[in-house]
Amino acid sequence: MAERSFAKEVEKLRLTAGEEFAGEGILAVTKALLQSGVGYVAGYQGAPISHLMDVLADARDILEELGVRFEASASEATAAATLAASVHYPIRGAVTFKAPVGTNVASDALANLASGGVTGGALVIVGEDYGEGSSIMQERSHAFAMKSQIWLLDPRPNLPSIVDSVEHGFALSEASNTPVMLQMRIRACHVHGRFVAKDNRRPPTTVVDALESPRRDTARIVLPPASFVHEHEKIDIRWPAAIDYVKRHNLNEVFGPAESAVGIVLQGGLYNGVIRALQRLGLADAGGDSRIPLYVLNVAYPLIEDEFLTFCAGKQAVLVVEEGQPNYIEQAFGAMLHKQASETKLAGKDPFPMAGEYTGQVMLDGLRGFLAAHAPDLLSDRDRSPNRAVVPVDDATLSQNVPVRPAGFCIGCPERPIFAAMKLVEKDLGPHHVAADIGCHLFSILPPFSIGATTMGYGLGPASSAALNGSAKKRSISVIGDGGFWHNGLSSGIGNAVFNKNDGVIMIVDNYYSAATGGQDILSSRATNRSRSTRHPIETAVRGVGVTWVRTVDRTYDVNRMKAVLEEALTTDEPGPKVIVASSECMLNRQRREKPLVAAAMTRGERVVKQRFGVDEDICTGDHACIRLSGCPSLSVKRLDDPLRDDPVASIDNSCVGCGNCGEVADAAVLCPSFWRADIVHNPSRWERFAAGLRLRVIGWLQERRARRRLSFGAEVA
């Protein structure tokens, strides 16, 4: 069950010709795929394209009606390999994943696909996770397009342009027998906008048709001598065909006046940012009409030499606005101008910084710098020599007091107690090398846990501690999530550890979902899924590849047990990898699943027990050790209205879901007795109510008896 239901949005996929579609960029892509007659779609979820996968999963009925096959791939490599269906068959196929992580994982399949070429249009939609809010290393997908020769589309970030480029992407792929990559920047994926829809098209050839009349052509298989031929084909046939298509359909766009001393070349995805900067410099109007000529590369690769040189003709200087590094586009254009012995000066990474996102301020500064150097008369006096730069207020008071807000585990997250246990074990056995992995559990590297030394890629936690094995007195601990485990960790990590007789400890965090990407089901999910096969236990798989020491903790909140198992794993004499499967359901998903059921049961008058935690503020001394072992958003602090108290005390707010971590940690770490758990029984039985009433009366009598013998200070009643 995915984090967000798209049941309502899916209806937008049924819009017919002429109707207006309004919604998120990534939904528009989904609709564009159906309008293009796509035959199959596959992918691996992850920001920012998770919604595309979730929408497709919820759109099962529409896809079935159209005869479109949808796969939730095991990995990006699987997704890319799925495009093999377009090698021999004239079927349009699209796959999607997060770039560049996904591109890295998929590169083997992508390279083979690009070598043999395709018959049906093959589209790789990559969600560019770059800049603010990105969760991964900052690299460009552009390099992959260049090395494997895959055409790269980077459309202007508005819905009509994005939708057009999906349709052109398929056609371009077919015209040049080459897979095409469509790059979607993170904000474009989530941009809310509109476009006029077309009718959905049934694929002319479906995957069923292909299965029933199979084809093969050895010339398309990547094996010598065909592979040598492919390299020539790429240059001699496919490249010219692509250039021809791009030019014929004007995929790249030119805006602004025909004559000008300067011009700007930009990646399509940066168009809105460039226009905004021009607007702020008084050089463009609201509608984007620019006083400086713009050459917009909706096709970022291949670059089209004559288009570019024509644009440069007669201009003194041209600026390349290209985000990220290396500056492949600028380098290529530089070579073109040089060979032409052109007089036109090329600027790019000189007014702009070599690295980093082109935010609004960077864009403004870069354009102003370029114009000041090459066309100062276009700038106002103020912009030519600004008296005061607009810079963010760097007030020491703000930097001291505005708190950093690192991402952290959700309220009631079952992974929190795992790392609390790990921290407590470190107190007893000393610090260990901890190899982290990608997934929610990676938040352990941030405060308050601060556990984990490296993260080498999705599912590669155990693999990344492979070398750290030997006769040391300590063992390495590797963390991996259930998502990463099924993605590749079973073979790259666990199987590898068994085979190489690695002695380390592997902690598999099993929260029943691929939680970090939005709660999608995976092989070991416990839910019944109509269209997928679930409930395949991780422990069985681990034993299947030869691990003998496996412990499953099926309630991670049991911090004492977690701690004991971890200590055993770190100290046992048994050889080979020690695998702990720590299982508890993702609390976000669990709440989403249970809340409506509990509410319904309560209204039906059934007995329901709700739990929550609290802190006795008189007993709490304000040391906050409990918070250093938790970080739960619902466990906070508050200042007491008491002049005798210096420090704020712990406090639990209404968002508490009663997971139990606070109490378990207080117990396991021998912290303090201030935590209490309330079990609130709704619709109790008659007997239960009677017994509780009796107890309350006796206890009340005792309380009054003692209160009578002392002074009572009313202020203590909250």
Next chain:
Amino acid sequence: MTAIGFDASDAGEVGTTQEAGVIKLAILAIGGQGGGVITDWIVATAERNGWLAQSTSVPGVAQRTGATIYYVEMAPGGGPVPVMALAPAPGDVDIVVAAELMEAGRAVQRGFVTPETTTLIASTHRAYGILEKSAPGDGIGDAAAVTEILLRSAKRLILADMETLARDKGSVISASLFGALAAAGVLPFSRESYEQTIRDSGKGVTASLAAFAAGWQTVRDPQDPDRLEPRPQKVRSRPEPVGTAELSAAYHRLVHRIETGFPEVAQDMLLAGLEKVVDYQDIGYGRQYLDRVAEVSALDAVDRGALLTVEAAKYVANAMAYDDVIRVADLKTRGSRALRVREEAGVGEKQVLKVTEYMHPRAEEVCGLLPRRLGAFLEARPKWMARLDRLVNRGRRVRTDTLFWFLVLYTLGGLRLWRRRLLRHAHETQHIENWLDRVKATAPRNYALAVEILRCRRLIKGYSDTHARGLSKYDKVLSSLPALLDRSDGGDWLRRLRDVALKDEEGSDLEGALKTVESL
């Protein structure tokens, strides 16, 4: 071509595009606060009024409790379709909505708030960052200082506790912020059209509309003094203690002694301290408390604002009301506490409440409960202690709503009457006497240092390991006394050492600081 855009030549600052008719709005929120909801509402309201609107966000990991920014641009429909940016730029945002006070500070920090253009609507409530919460001691950021910056950063500032406004109506902050945005009048839409958006959303409509109205009201009604200023600290009123006439009379004699025998500036603190120790033990303990403070106060200097007395009033009370098993059991079995739990847990008449306490006694705690001699005998024998520890040291989840466990704790709480004869009390008394002796010895020679010695009591807190760690930090910090005694800046140094000790859980920074002091 004609530039409809901003003409930089005759305006004050570099480039805003306001003249182009595009309104730019950024929402700064914390993951989980519902920033996406208000963003969707704003877009829907703009579109309902025939405007073109574009919103973007960067969800992903930031959603999990991180700081998030949502960004909306909008322009009147009918004209050419405007090109809109996908992210806010410093110096170019018309409206900033901050769903928490420090997020408003962050907006200023990032340059989104400018005095020339920006209307800032911010909630004054705090959601503490993890480093603020996890700091041992007080790590909370200075809200007043940030508010002061907000006051001079925006063209127009609207501040109110939007969180409480919404919660009081059973809703969430997005609704009250939406109401405040509507009332601010910075967007040319009618109240009705905002409300229609909420109605169309179809979820929790009644509560959302009520919170919307509260948000609207707080902006439109200028009489509410809390709106622009952070709420002033309430002066704590001390209600009359309830008890027998005899006890009340005895208590009032002590109050009278405070009012006649101590400097006026220290009286509030003394009253609070007296209340605490009498509540902790009995009237006699209160008398002893005043005796102890009086001894210190006798050495006070008139020209120093009776600082020594004030601090003694505070920390002697805290030291005397040390946290022991009896105290915990007593507090957990009081009627007032039962009421508070019921209230916090939201238990109604028709529900049954079960309360579980998390206790983890160790041999030390049990030993502390024994009569002084017996306890000391046992304490001196590590093997016996280890045996006792094996017997008692484990987590105990205790249901205090059941008669059995209530009675156990009730009985433990009742040991209060014997507390003065028990081992722990002997330890604590000795510790307090040593501490006060140092203060008294220091005060005539170095007043500031004596004040700081009193304040070092703050280092001792918590239970079990935390308590032991606090004691050891206290000892380490005070070990620097001989070096500081005759230095005029001795008090400052001790304060610095204490601050380091407070922040430093493991104690390594403290070692470094002590070395520095040694080298003075």
